[in-house]
Amino acid sequence: QVTLKESGPGILQPSQTLSLTCTFSGFSLSTYGMGVGWIRQPSGKGLEWLANIWWDDDKYYNPSLKNRLTISKDTSNNQAFLKITNVDTADTATYYCARSYGPYVMDAWGQGASVTVSS
Amino acid sequence: DVVLTQTPSTLSATIGQSVSISCRSSQSLLDSAGNTYLYWYLQRPGQSPQLLIYLVSNLGSGVPNRFSGSGSGTDFTLKISGVEAEDLGVYYCMQATHAPLTFGSGTKLEIK
DSSP, X not given: OOEEEEXXXXXXXXXXXXXXXXXXXXXXXXXXXXXXXXXXXXXTSOOEEEEEEETTOOEEEOGGGTTOEEEEEEGGGTEEEEEEOSOOGGGOEEEEEEEEETTTEEEEEOOOEEEEEOO | XXXXXXXXXXXXXXXXXXEEEEEEESSOOBOTTSOBOEEEEEEOTTSOEEEEEETTTEEOTTOOTTEEEEEETTEEEEEESSOOGGGOEEEEEEXXXXXXXXXXXXEEEEEO
């Protein structure tokens, strides 16, 4: 059974760096073709893809967030990470991680982590 | 970025009714290798999105066969043949042919 769970700070202030962790089980990021993606959703709005990391450490980012995103992984501990620098209120959203394969078939999602940016 | 336009934005259906949702892309989603990376997701109220259809017409694992996907190029359709109460929620199409990956704005299915 594939499961994923996001964790984050909950609340942070503008200009800070948001650090999110995705802890997963049921698959390995060392397996050929596997990846983890990050997607966010402001309350009541649609989905926005942020980044993906793959088994071979290839990384892809949404250019709309320019150079603010960094995705990484810890294969031995079954975790993936996302950092967003210089956050502002527009980054307030629920952040999801999802397993990706073959390519971008996101077939399992975490429950989401709510993040609020407020001064 | 590729814009995916979903219609209608809201859909009201009775149990057992068949409905269709359209997803139109601002660019062809057929890549040079002949693949079309178009997916459909359902987000039930208060839940995470779940995969329904991948690569235009392939049913996700455990997805009931009342769901089907079709289309090519820039025009795609999700059909539900016999809506059930558990189908309520917001349906999103997503493309991964062109970077960055983008989602449609969603179609909300309500049950009458």
